[in-house]
Amino acid sequence: MEQLLEILNDINPSLDYETETKLIDGGLLDSFSILSLIPELEDAFGIEITPIDMVPANFNSTQAMWDMIHRLKEE
C-alpha cells in the first residue's frame, strides 16, 4: 500500500489518495495520468493490466487499485 501511495504521489502530488473515492468519476485523474500510472504499477507489482481492467471502478480509490493489483497477482 505504501508503495502504491508513493507511485500515486509521484504522478500527481496534489490529491488526497487516502480518502478520495472518486478519482476517475470526479475527473481528478485524466486518462494521461492513468496511462502513466499503468507501467509503474506493472513494474512495481509484476502484473499485467489489460483493457478489461480499464474501468473507473478499478481506479476510483487507492483501495480499489490495491484490490485490483491483488486480483491480478493471483491470476
Add this chain to the structure above:
Amino acid sequence: MKNKNRIKSISFLTGLFLLLYIASYLLIPYNNMGDSLYKKANGILKEPKNTIDYVAIGDSECSASISPMEVWNDYGYTGYNCGVPSQQLQDTYYLLERLLKNQHPKVVFLETNAFYRDFKYINTLETSIEETVKKIFPIYKYHDNWKYFHFYMLKALGHKIKQEQITVYKGYQYSAIVNPYKRGPYVTETDDVYVIDEQPLLYLNKIASLCKDKDIQLILYSAPSPKCWSYAKHNAAAAFANENQLTYIDLNLDIDTLGIDWAKDSRDDGDHLNYFGAKKVSDYMGNYLSEHADLTDHRKDDLFAGWNKELKNYLKLTEQN
C-alpha cells in the same frame, strides 16, 4: 395523488390553450403582407370568372421565371403565375383542379422541376398537421410578426382584420437581387434518362389528363437553372412529352436565344432567376403564345382596366431598381 395530478395537468393545459389563443390575437397581422406560401398562388381564386388566358404552375422555378405583367405589357394576354416554392406535384395538381373551377385558361405551362422532387408520404402528413395547427392556433402561423410588433397593432386589436387587396403582380415572385452563377456552361449532352418517381409520375399523368379533359393545351417548360437542371432530367421530361404529344420547351437549351447572362440574371448562384432573367423568359413565353396560341389582346378592353392599373404599380416597382 393521482387525481390531483390529473387535475393539475388538465388545468395547466387549459391555461396554456387560453394563453395561446389570446396571444394569437396580438400577433395576427393587421394587413396581409408577408403571408404564406400560397398567398400569391391563391390570388387567382379572386380573379373574376374566366378572365385568365394562361396559367403557369410548378414550384419556385416557376414563380421566379414568368412574370405575367411583362406578357400583359407586351401582348395583352392575361396570365397568372401559380408557382409555389418547393411544391410537390400532387399539390400542384390540386391547385390546378381548384383554379379550373373558376377559370378556363387556354394554355397551362407546367414547370418541370417538381417532377424530380423525391416524395415521402411522411412529408405530406407533416404538412397537413402544420396546416391544421395553423388554423387552430393562428399564433403558430403568425408568430414571426413579433419582429414588426408596434403599438399600432394594439390599436387595431378588436377591429376586424382588414382584408387589404395587395398587389401580387399576378403571382410573380419579384426579386432584383443579383448573385451571379459563375461555373460556366452546364449543358452536356447525355443519353441518361432521369427516372421520375412513381408518385410524381402519377400526378403528372393526372395533370395531363385533367388538361386534356378540359381541352387545355398543356405545355411543359424548364426554367433556366444551372443548379437544378440536368440533361438527364431533360431527357425524362422530353420522353414524357413525346409519349403524351405535349410541347416541351426547355429554356436551358436556348440560353443564347433568350440572352440570359448568368452574371446578372440569377438571384442565387444559378438556382433561380431574378427579375432581369424573368423578364427575358416572359418575353420569350409571350412571343411563343402569340405565335402558337390563339389568345386575344385585352389591353384596350375596359373589362381589364384593373390589369393596366396593376401594370402601373408593377412598372414603378421594377424601374426603381
Add this chain to the structure above:
Amino acid sequence: MAYNSLLYLFIFLPVVLLAYQLAPKNFRYKVLLSASYVFFLSFSGKLLVYLLFSTLSIHHIGLWLTSCKKDFLSASHAPENKKAEKAAYEAKRRRILWLGIGLQLSILLILKYSGFLFENFNLVLKAISFPRLLPAMKFALPIGISFYTLQAISYLIDVYYEKIEADDNLGRLALYLAFFPTLLEGPICRYSQTAEALCQGKPLEYKNVTYGLQRMIWGLFKKLVIADRLNLLVETIFDTPNHYGGIIVIAGAVLYTFQLYADFSGCIDMTIGTGEMFGVTIPENFRQPFFSKTASEFWRRWHITLGAWLKDYIFYPISLTKFVKNLGKRSRAKFGKHFGQILSSSVALFGVWILNGLWHGTGWNYIFFGMYYFVLILIGNLLEPAVERITSSLRIDRTNSLYRGFQTVKLLIIVFTGELFFRANNLTAGMNMFRSIFTGFHWSAVTDGSLLKLGLTLPDFIAVFFGFIAVYTVGVIHERGISIRERIAGWNVFARWSFLYVAILLVIVLGAYGDGYLPAKLIYAGF
C-alpha cells in the same frame, strides 16, 4: 419526423406514451421497439434491413462468445495441456469478436466511406493516367448508422471483456440499438446504461413526464430560437465562402459554433427528456463545454459519449497493446518519464483523433479537424510541465480570474477555428476562409451594416442574443451544481406555471420556423 416536428411532439410521442401506459408491463418494451422501428421507417424505409442485420449479428455473436466460454469451462483440461488450451480458447474468442466488429464496420465502411475512398483513389489513377476509373458510388445511409454502429461495437467488446453478459433477449438488444429518441443524434449509450431500464416496463410517473417535458421545452428553445435562426446567416457565409472576409468570417465561425452547440445539445435535451418520460436515464452528452480550461477538457465536456467511446474502445486498447507498452518503456528511458509517456501514448491519441474526424464524415476537412485537435492536445500535454514551472516561478495563481479569463479566450479561439474548418464546404474552402480573416479584415464591417446583409435582421440578432443570455445563465447555474428543475419544482404553483407558460410562449413566438424559414435539419443527424 425530427424531434422538433409537430408530428413527433403532438402525434407520435403522445400515442407512444399512451400505448406504453395501456400495455401490460412485460409488453411495454415491445411498444417502444415497434415505435422505434416506425420512427426509423419514417426516415429510411427499406434501409431497416441494415439495422436488423446489425441487431441479429451482435445478438448471435454475443451468445457465441458466451457459449464458447461455457464450453471451455465445462471441458476437462489435463494440467499439462492447460496453457495451450487456454491460449487456443482465447484466440478463438478474439476471432469471434473481430468477426462481429468486422461485420458492423464493413457495413459502415461500404455505405459511408466507399464513395470517398473511390473518389480519392480515382484521383491517384488519373494522376498516373490509368485508363480505367472506379465507378462512382453513392449509397443511401440509414438514419443513425454512425451512432448505432458504435453502440453495437461497444456491446460486443463489453461482452468479450465480460463487463456485461450476452443478452439472449433479441427484443431488448434491438431496442437498445434503436430506441427512437437516441436514433437521430445519439448519445452513444452503453448497453449497461440503458438496456435494462428500457425493458423493465415501469409505468409512467407524473414527475418523470413533467420533468421530461420541461427538458424538451429547453431543447426546443435552443433548437428553434437559436440554431434555426442562425442557420440562414451561417449558410450564407459558408456556402458562398469567397464573398466574405475578416470580421464576417469570424462572425461566421463564432455563430456557427453557437448554432452547432444549440442544435446538438438542444436535440440531446429532447432525447434525454423523451427518455425521462419513459423512466429511462440516457447519459448526458454535454457539460457546459465552453467553461473548459483546455482543449482536452473541452472534449470531455462536449459530445461526451463519443469521447468516452473513443477512450474506452480505441485509446486504452491501443495504449495497452504490447507494442505501445514496449515503445513506452523505451521512450521513457530515453526522454524521461513525462515526455516518454506522452510520446508513446500519442500513438493511441492519433488513432482517437483520426477516427473522431472520420466519424463525422468523409471529407478532408474532417480529417483536418481531427488532426488539428490531435496536435493541439499533444502540444498541451507536452507543454504542461513548462507552463507549470513558468507560472509557479512568476507566482501566477492559475485559479485566479485573470488567468481563467486568458484560458477561456484561448480555448474559444481554438474551438472557433476548429469549427470553421469543420463547417467549411471542403478543406480548400476552409483554408481560404481562414486566410481571408486576415487579408480581408476591416473594422468598418462592424459599422457599415454588412452584418445585417447576411440574411438576419436586427430583431433576429436580438432574439439570438436573448437566447445566448439564456444559455449562458443556465450554464452558470449548472456549473454551480444547481438543478434548475428541482428549484422550479420548489416554487409555488403560480410562479411555476407562469415560468413554464412564458417559456412555451417564447419558444413559439421566437422560434425560427414556418413561412419564410427553410426547415433546418438536425446537424448531427447527418453524420
